[in-house]
Amino acid sequence: MPLRPLPLFALGLLIASAASAQNAPPPPPKLIVAIAVDQFSADLFAEYRNRYAYGLKRLQQGAVFPAGYQGHAATETCPGHSTILTGVHPARTGIVANNWFDLGAKREKKLIYCAEDETQATADSKDYVASAVHLLVPTLGDRLKAANSATRNVAVSAKDRGALMMGGHAIDQVYWWKSAGFATLAGRQLGPSAVAENAAVAAALATDRAALDLPADCARADRAIQAGSQTVGTGRFERAKGDATRFRISPEMDAATADLAEKLVAEMDLGQGPATDVLSVSFSATDYVGHAFGTEGAEMCLQMHALDKTIGGLLDFLDARGIDYAVVLTADHGGFDVPERLAQQGLPQAARVDPALAPEPLGKAIAARLKIERIEPLLYADGPFGDFWLNRALKPKQRKAVLGELKALVTHPQVAAVFTAEELVKAPAPAGSPETWTLLDRARASFNPRRSGDVVVLLDRAIVPIPKPAPGYTATHGSPWDYDRRVPMLFWRKGMTGFEQPSPVETVDIAPTLAALVGLAVPEAEFDGRCLDLDAGPGNTCGERTR
Template sequence: MRRSFASLALAAAIAVSGTAGAKPARKPAPAPVALSPTAPKLIVAISVDQFSADLFAQYRRLYTAGLARLQQGAVFPSGFQSHAATETCPGHSTLMTGDRPARTGIIANMWFDPANPRAEKRIYCAEDERDPASTPDDPVVSAWHLKVPTLGERLKAVSPASRNVAVSAKDRAVMMMGGHDIDAAYWWRRGAFVTLNGRKISPAVEAVNGLAADMIKAGDAPMALPEWCAPRDRAVAAGSKTVGTGRFPLEAGKEAGFRTSPRIDAATGALAARLVDEMKLGQGKAPDVLSVSFSATDYVGHTFGTEGAEMCIQMAELDKTIGSLLDHLDAKGIDYVVVLSADHGGFDLPERLTQQALPGAVRVGSGLGPDELAAAVTAKSGVTAPGRLLYSDGPFGDFYFSAALSAEDKAKAQAALVEIARAHPQVAAAYTKADLAAVPMPGGSPQDFTLIQRARASFDPQRSGDVVILLNRGVVPIPDPSRGAVATHGSPWDYDRRVPMLFWRKGLAGEEQPAPVETVDIAPTLAAMLGLVVPQGEFDGRCLDIDGGAGDTCAPKR
């Protein structure tokens, strides 16, 4: 019989004491500010990595546990990550800040700084590259690059007794949802949950790590395929790989099989529940914030695609995991509010989409790699550079020229790159830094943003590339699925931008609002529920009325 990690983790009682580990000393706290008398005691902010609005629509009638319960609250099926760079770090940076990447400064998972004195010019979004021990692949994890405060940080600034906690399999999700001033921060690294440098692992985390280690050592049986997943159970060839019929067997000693399966979500949920107990979250006089990012949907989407048996199993298991966490909070008698959304959507592998007669679903062809484009730029403009001429993290997104170029040569190279890119049959648009800087920050409905407005919402003049390239709809920027992921995200198109947004609280009247909203609306809405006053203009988003027509969610409550 397959063991349930969630049930094992939640059933194993442990003694808890102390806090979630040593923290750096804080400056003297300001005098507390009175919050709303109706404020919930605990904000539970859930992100499901790569949970597109399409995936939610496809499975929403089949959920029976946590995701079924959340649909009884306020449902916004057309939430938008309104920017173009639909990756994990930028998307997570919007959820608890209320700001788009243009303001958060988180333009991508990776960007480049050609003038950086270290030999490695790549910069990871959640590293502190000032530390000589940090590299993009083995970072000193930090929220250093996040330019704005999170909701948890804003709350702590006026309510010093409030705690700000974040957990995920991904360090970047923890840092972007938690921010700089964080009481407990845990993510998965090489087979265990770890925390920030200088802090100790708490007993709750040690217990979950022990359970995970036992399962990885022993292995685990394949997961059952729900009956309603049968139509998805079909093999599809993607290069030398075959996907679509997987059941997630866990080979003994293979940590990767644990991490790229629903088990990592179960472990994350169990850790969140144990931290609620250990830190008594939502059980004190001041409200707390718990951010939980579930990463398995993203891992499954990249490894197997979004339309096979693997994703169907993941949807069933995610529903149970969220249900277990909510049941745990109920048993504690906590007054809590939940918001669930996603950092971005996702797109299935083109080999399966082609079988489904979806026109335009193709893999990226040749000519768009940084070395190919650099050679083409040199041939067209005559510009060269010592070392690398052009840096990028793939065949789309931000492209950076060598810091050694003169202003005149850079202008020539930029013009050549834009002309070359725009002539490529798989490129939808190419913009220079000057093009994007000249565009006002977009407003109005996010579904109506033009391509350049979507790119502008991701643009930071200090960090964005000299040229930004956007691919056509349906072009998957993975040329060879045999070498790694079979599917991905990151485009400016709605299959990557549109995500669900669900709010739930006991007693909250249910409603569904189909009009487009933005993920940057989450933080202003939660701030209003707390009675947290934020100066006008500090949020890109707006407060949403989630009172089922009562019309006073966003009214001050004192």
């Protein structure tokens, strides 16, 4: 029997249906893999991006945003991690720094660590109970679990603050490095994956580690630099058996973190269930290496090569399991090299901070000038920059005078700006492109009236807030300048159309983007960021998944 031609209206329906199917977004991924590389600045990414050959090369085939911003001034690990999967600035996450002071805390120690529950006592006064209790907003994993209890939310890092600030409050399994192995939340037992990984780490620590071979492209960075009593720039990560500190400050730390993440994927069948799962992996070795050796020596070159392979191995593992996954990679903050090397490279203004700006000598100098007696310490702060708190014993007239002295610090050649809490409260939340934000805007994005200091001191560009280098701590971050604020943002999923967008975006854009990708409806007011369209072609706009 001959086939009859389709009526024109039916043919039109078929064509329309085919076009709609072609333009429709793919189904939500079964696993979100959120990767944070601690201290991975946009500058470091730009320097090495053409040399990556494994995981970081693959991720550049997706959506590349080379000018992502941690917009706030307090460019530290805890605030930065708190923005990535919450979609809001530290002013709203409440994570204003790695450490802050609560002068009303009901304990002798007033310094509060961002990832501790200070209301819980420990047997050891030097220890603490790790917790996400200070995170004031939900993460993507929290939101997905609230929407569908079948979602599994897993986080792993070498730092508790990295794992907890990305995982949030409702975490099925969470692990971080402690002493010489991985630990978890108080009251929880280590799962089989963590037990197995700790056994593997113990076996590795039982042997010496030979010096790593230096790749040919690292030869240009292989130059000894004297930073105080420390010599940096020529390290190869050799280690004696049992040296857990050198294990941590090396590519071995990232490899162990990835290995544990892979074990957890297999143990929990992540990405194979009825709902989208979230796996947060924070790689900390780049930060440890940057602090110990700076960002431009042979050590960092070796770390960049190793990180690339480690991420590639993790992605290959997920591929082998047949998981439909989407990846986002970014950083909590950037970093700055040791000033001694920078000065040799033509940046003479790079310098170490004046020790007189540290809270103890600064407080004593101000007390002497104002003739304030028997109030010690006058100032509380975690270092020579950032938030400063005034002693509550000060009388109103004394307090006003001390604030005036602190405001006058702006005349110091190493100080760029000083803002009082009163000024920051009155300032509107920053808007527009983060590259154009003023120093006030950057400080405002870190300011939370419940936790921030009475004064915020911002050091000038190229001033490293380490007066004297020490083993493991020669360089750092934490400034309001773009070398600490700018980070890469890379999104990848199998089959997506790759593109590069050079215009500035923010890490607070990640959570709304991923929420749209998995079809999770979240009121716009709950995010500071915006959804980024990850498809260069038609059909996969941010709004379609959550209508």
